[in-house]
Amino acid sequence: MTAQDSKGIPLTTPRLSATFTPDVNSDIRRAAATGIYDIRGGGAKRKLPSFDDLLFMGASISRYPLEGYREKCETSVTIGALNAENPIELDIPITIAGMSFGALSGPAKEALGRGASAAGTSTTTGDGGMTPEERGHSSKLVYQYLPSRYGMNPDDLRKADAIEIVVGQGAKPGGGGMLLGQKISDRVAEMRTLPGGIDQRSACRHPDWTGPDDLEIKILELREITGWKVPIYVKVAGARPYYDTTLAVKSGADAVVLDGMQGGTAATQDVFIEHVGLPTLAIIRPAVQALQDLGMHRKVQLILSGGIRSGADVAKAMALGADAVAIGTAALIALGDNDPKWEAEYNALGTTAGAYDDWHEGRDPAGITTQDPDLMARLDPVEGGRRLRNYLKVMTLEAQTIARACGKNHLHNLEPEDLVALTMEAAAMARVPLAGTDWYPGKPGTTY
């Protein structure tokens, strides 16, 4: 029976606003109560055009597949052979993205190193310098060169297998970093030359160079200091991928790391994460176009990151022209981040498994994004490393499965021609046809 008021008039169904949703209203109430914006970890949570909007067509009469269990499908990748005496040789094209000691615990960094090494790939330092645990357990370690230069020193620089100059990251193009006081333990403070327990800020611009002309000289300096031995990557946020890739290459980068807005951060304003930057799907084709226009595609490697979760994502990124991908959030989940087994503790923090993103507060029940000794002890780095290795192996097998189905004997042989899009948006961004058509928005020669 329809609800009625006291006069017997039927009541309309309560209707929530599509503009003022419960989420929006809670944001407003929080802002009104605190006077400060919301800070959180992770990447964009909003629904975005993504690799899920693409499909591989697979083989048919016109395309021959490879035998799944008999014919090889190679996965190796070489990064940085353009200038470096010792380029990075990886067994699989899935690397571990930069995440700082400080944001992550020491055991978590060790687990990342163990897992990556067991899978034949590299891991990356972050905004806090290089730890012995990480170096010791990473067969290939990329050393990030960030605006803050926390812990930066030439001894560690020379221990690195590659250097990654970080200009930006997908979660916050144009933004600096922050690490709240509860995570500035004595060890973190010492590595960063800061007083313990303060809220630490990281600059958004490098202190000693601005613009591509300076960057070229900075790269020269780093090559001179390291004797031209190791590759130098430049990491940029997905903002203006065509121009940023062009300028990175012209500055002398051996590899470009391109990070979309689904890529995570340790801590940034929610408004920044959700409203600045481009989706990963939208940034790859302009970057590849830039490399092709310069005649540098496959000479300067393109490493794509930002919400890569599966072998299907890996295969799609590579089909669109990437040489490799990097994972961050997915690697943390493999270690145990947001695991439902900690649900009661997530609930106590006012959240639920899968939604926990207050990584900056240092109370991570999984013991990963924390410096609390009791919580840190929950992560066994050996077991964590094993889980990460398993995950990386599965992603690789999945990508190989798809590549064989497309008749490709190396993941690098996947190509845009193997793909179709399910939506107009994805077709336009990926520049592959809408499924069932030979057309995508913006296709050259198309008239409107």
Next chain:
Amino acid sequence: MQTLDLQDVGLRTVNATLHAQSEQTNQTAWEVTNPRGAHAIACGLDAPIEVSVKGSTGYYCGGMNQQATIHIEGSAGPGTGENIMSGKIVIEGDASQYLGATGHGGLIVVKGNASSRCGISMKGVDIVVQGNIGHMSAFMGQSGNLVVCGDAGDALGDSCYEARFFVRGKVKSLGADCVQKEMRPEHLELLTSLLEAAGIDADPTEFTRYGSARTLYHFDVDNAGAY
């Protein structure tokens, strides 16, 4: 004295030769001739050697220096001595912007003036400038000492942490959270030793000390306008 003519042998040979010097090297005296403003000269050194650069240098001369003493007999380009860890760099002329950026240790002496962002994000380096320094110097300075015998430009020590600043002349303006501080005996003693190490004859009592008020150490909505 070993001589490396940069125009003759090229930058790679100059740096590789200097890098090849070990802790125990007997070849401790080097000169680099014809620098002609080249970038990255004598960067990444890690031996107790003395290197004289006979002219002006471009970007990043002496970058990430360890142990070595580098004497620039001219003016120095941007980022000279960036991320210096130890040792000493002496610049006879003027220094461009970002001098000693993020330096973790060692000493940099400028006989002339230093441009903007001198000592930006300094992390333990000591910098002594005989002349003036430009705007935004020691921005986010974390540790170490910046001594200025002349004047300082706008926004000195903006958002600084625990770095100390000693200025003899005028400061055009102080940056966010940077304040004048009392010059106690231990500071006079420190300043005396810094001036002595730099070989500069100046009276420490004529200097004023500045440093962090530490009000921005923890996020507070009432400070939002200062960030």
